[in-house]
Amino acid sequence: MQSLAICARLVARAVSGTEAENFLYNSLLRLSTSSSIHHSQQSNRLAITPSPAITRSVHLLTATSGYNGHEDEEDEDKGHLRKKKNSAKIQRTNRSNVYGDDAFFTAKNRLGDFLGVADGVGGWREHGIDPSLFSSSLMEACKSLVDNKLIDLNPLTLKELLSKAYKQLLEEKQCIIGSSTACIVALHHEKSILHTANLGDSGFVIIRQNAIVHRSQEQQHYFNSPFQLSIHPEMKGQRLIADRPEQASITSFNVEENDCILVATDGIWDNLPDSTILEEVNKLAEPTLDNLQQIAHALAKRALDNGHDPKFNSPFAKNAKKALGINIIVRQGATIYQRRFNHRSHPRVLITGGCGQLGVPLAKRLRELYGRESIVLSDIVRPSDELLEQGTYRYADVLDIKQVQELLVNNQIDWLIHLSALLSAVGERDVPLAMKLNIEGTHNILELARKYKCRLFIPSTIGAFGPDSPRNPTPDFCIQRPRTIYGVSKVHAELLGEYFHHRYGVDFRCLRFPGIISADTKPGGGTTDYAIEIFHEALKTGSYKCYLRGDTRLPMMWIDDCIQSIVSIMETPSNQLKQRTYNVSAMSFTPDELAKAIQKYKPKFRISSEPDERQKIADSWPEVFDDRNAREHWNWNPKVDLDGLVQRMFAYLEKQ
Ligand SMILES: NC(=O)c1ccc[n+]([C@@H]2O[C@H](COP(=O)([O-])OP(=O)(O)OC[C@H]3O[C@@H](n4cnc5c(N)ncnc54)[C@H](O)[C@@H]3O)[C@@H](O)[C@H]2O)c1
Numbered sequence: 001m002q003s004l005a006i007c008a009r010l011v012a013r014a015v016s017g018t019e020a021e022n023f024l025y026n027s028l029l030r031l032s033t034s035s036s037i038h039h040s041q042q043s044n045r046l047a048i049t050p051s052p053a054i055t056r057s058v059h060l061l062t063a064t065s066g067y068n069g070h071e072d073e074e075d076e077d078k079g080h081l082r083k084k085k086n087s088a089k090i091q092r093t094n095r096s097n098v099y100g101d102d103a104f105f106t107a108k109n110r111l112g113d114f115l116g117v118a119d120g121v122g123g124w125r126e127h128g129i130d131p132s133l134f135s136s137s138l139m140e141a142c143k144s145l146v147d148n149k150l151i152d153l154n155p156l157t158l159k160e161l162l163s164k165a166y167k168q169l170l171e172e173k174q175c176i177i178g179s180s181t182a183c184i185v186a187l188h189h190e191k192s193i194l195h196t197a198n199l200g201d202s203g204f205v206i207i208r209q210n211a212i213v214h215r216s217q218e219q220q221h222y223f224n225s226p227f228q229l230s231i232h233p234e235m236k237g238q239r240l241i242a243d244r245p246e247q248a249s250i251t252s253f254n255v256e257e258n259d260c261i262l263v264a265t266d267g268i269w270d271n272l273p274d275s276t277i278l279e280e281v282n283k284l285a286e287p288t289l290d291n292l293q294q295i296a297h298a299l300a301k302r303a304l305d306n307g308h309d310p311k312f313n314s315p316f317a318k319n320a321k322k323a324l325g326i327n328i329i330v331r332q333g334a335t336i337y338q339r340r341f342n343h344r345s346h347p348r349v350l351i352t353g354g355c356g357q358l359g360v361p362l363a364k365r366l367r368e369l370y371g372r373e374s375i376v377l378s379d380i381v382r383p384s385d386e387l388l389e390q391g392t393y394r395y396a397d398v399l400d401i402k403q404v405q406e407l408l409v410n411n412q413i414d415w416l417i418h419l420s421a422l423l424s425a426v427g428e429r430d431v432p433l434a435m436k437l438n439i440e441g442t443h444n445i446l447e448l449a450r451k452y453k454c455r456l457f458i459p460s461t462i463g464a465f466g467p468d469s470p471r472n473p474t475p476d477f478c479i480q481r482p483r484t485i486y487g488v489s490k491v492h493a494e495l496l497g498e499y500f501h502h503r504y505g506v507d508f509r510c511l512r513f514p515g516i517i518s519a520d521t522k523p524g525g526g527t528t529d530y531a532i533e534i535f536h537e538a539l540k541t542g543s544y545k546c547y548l549r550g551d552t553r554l555p556m557m558w559i560d561d562c563i564q565s566i567v568s569i570m571e572t573p574s575n576q577l578k579q580r581t582y583n584v585s586a587m588s589f590t591p592d593e594l595a596k597a598i599q600k601y602k603p604k605f606r607i608s609s610e611p612d613e614r615q616k617i618a619d620s621w622p623e624v625f626d627d628r629n630a631r632e633h634w635n636w637n638p639k640v641d642l643d644g645l646v647q648r649m650f651a652y653l654e655k656q
């Protein structure tokens with residue numbers, strides 16, 4: 001399916017394609033305004049400079065085009081596609097905003113012109129559900145909101161629009177089942193700013209003087225699994241378990257005279273290299289609707305032809321080679337459709353050391369997000385009955401590579417989350433075991449991630465810094481000379497993970513956590529454990545003797561934020577990560593400050609201190625963690641502060 005749109009000065013008309021088969025969708029917008037607007041050619045995202053020179057409003061003229069893919073897919077014969085006689089001919093569909101599984105909307109109001117595309121996930125067809133129902137309903141909801149309810153147009157508007165449209169679908173009496181990606185753009189009439197929101201692997205490019213000056217970023221959980229909005233039958237009335245509209249990436253871009261904007265679903269991006277798109281768009285002489293429509297059709301046709309050319313090395317085939325190391329030798333058209341039908345919307349995840357403080361709540365959250373069957377929890381300890389009821393548990397000793405390998409292979413694991421480790425205090429008590437588990441175990445995991453191309457998460461810690469590191473604040477990059485075997489093994493994991501990333505392309509991701517505080521799972525023997533024990537003692541005896549001095553400041557985090565940070569970093573598209581190891585933090589406090597916060601709930605609570613060997617460890621660790629990069633690069637944003645943490649701990653423990 002494909003479509004094309006032009007934007008021209010004072011042309012307040014959006015024209016959607018009428019001759020449509022289904023396959024690709026794209027939209028080309030051509031902007032023509034007074035030449036005094038935005039002299040600068042800057043292509044900075046979010047670089048919005050209102051121009052006093054704007055004297056008139058700009059509008060979009062839209063042309064659309066698309067093809068039908070399903071006939072091809074159904075016509076598959078012994079691995080070869082026979083192109084249907086008329087498959088290249090553009091046909092009308094019943095619904096005017098639908099091309100196959102994809103849909104679009106155009107709308108305008110007094111503020112701007114809007115255009116959106118949504119790519120319905122074809123796998124729903126297997127369940128007797130028309131995939132275009134979800135995508136077209138989403139687009140229709142967007143249109144109706146623009147028509148009737150939108151009162152502002154700013155960088156956040158489109159994310160809100162997507163959010164409201166999705167909410168409308170969830171609230172529909174007649175259940176609309178399905179999933180789709182979404183990409184929406186809106187041209188501000190007065191400011192000549194193009195606001196965009198993109199979730200998944202649809203997208204846009206802005207073309208200026210035969211070069212792409214701005215484009216959307218693809219969002220994928222892993223290769224060929226784009227972010228998508230979904231509604232499953234069991235989600236009705238329940239907590240949402242899919243990607244959220246809020247995860248859409250947004251940009252705002254100053255458009256200039258003669259800029260062209262192409263909005264499309266993956267059929268275009270998978271099959272047309274930039275050079276082909278530029279070649280076609282460059283043919284646009286005058287921005288008339290007819291000219292624009294011709295280019296829309298030409299782009300759609302070339303994408304379709306490339307999709308059926310077994311020799312064509314498409315962008316999709318190149319990405320598959322990069323991500324999976326496989327050559328796609330079947331016709332691209334078939335590949336595109338098949339990937340939809342074979343499409344697993346969620347990654348399959350193996351957690352090692354999963355019965356510990358982090359593993360249990362992480363498995364629970366991932367099962368909520370990706371489904372019970374997608375998560376395999378492993379450890380060497382006997383799991384509780386409750387844990388067994390929650391989903392698959394398998395014994396796996398990370399020191400025995402074959403055991404983990406078997407789990408990876410048998411469960412077709414995509415993400416490997418490696419939590420097994422001996423923590424700081426217990427590590428100092430058994431250095432040989434800490435070396436074995438934390439270093440040899442990590443070697444095994446790295447090797448398996450390399451071999452099976454898994455996305456790999458290994459947590460690091462504030463303990464990866466030492467007395468020579470700056471302590472307040474401690475940045476991502478500084479000297480790291482830890483004095484515990486735990487810290488040394490974690491620096492080792494950070495460096496090896498990054499080496500495997502650069503040397504072998506392992507998609508390694510690592511977060512340096514502060515002390516994690518949780519109520520329902522016990523800590524594993526760290527230096528920060530006092531901040532959990534103190535609550536138990538406050539309830540049991542009303543007092544606590546702390547093994548750290550009262551003024552020992554350490555970074556800390558509530559468990560839910562910790563789990564969310566793992567989900568966020570794992571879901572961030574690889575190309576968005578500017579580094580592979582990030583500090584994350586939420587708060588910093590001392591035992592005395594924690595005691596004060598506890599006294600708000602238990603006024604009689606008393607704390608005393610009798611420092612032991614852990615004091616030395618704590619004194620060598622960061623006091624305050626600088627996690628600016630995580631906040632900037634992938635929107636890390638912890639929710640719980642000290643008061644929130646105390647409130648949650650008591651709420652949970654008192655319920656017990
Ligand atoms: N909890 C924190 O405050 C914190 C802070 C920073 C980093 N981290 C890191 O997060 C990860 C998980 O921490 P946690 O607090 O859940 O630890 P934990 O001690 O609670 O859990 C670790 C788990 O590893 C398992 N394990 C031990 N030997 C194993 C082996 N040979 N094979 C497989 N599993 C084995 C243990 O049985 C245990 O269930 C660790 O890597 C830790 O360094 C934790």
Ligand SMILES: C[C@@H](O)[C@H](N)C(=O)O
Nearest residue numbers: 423424461526527528
């Ligand atoms: C900080 C973290 O790594 C762990 N809680 C420890 O104290 O060892």
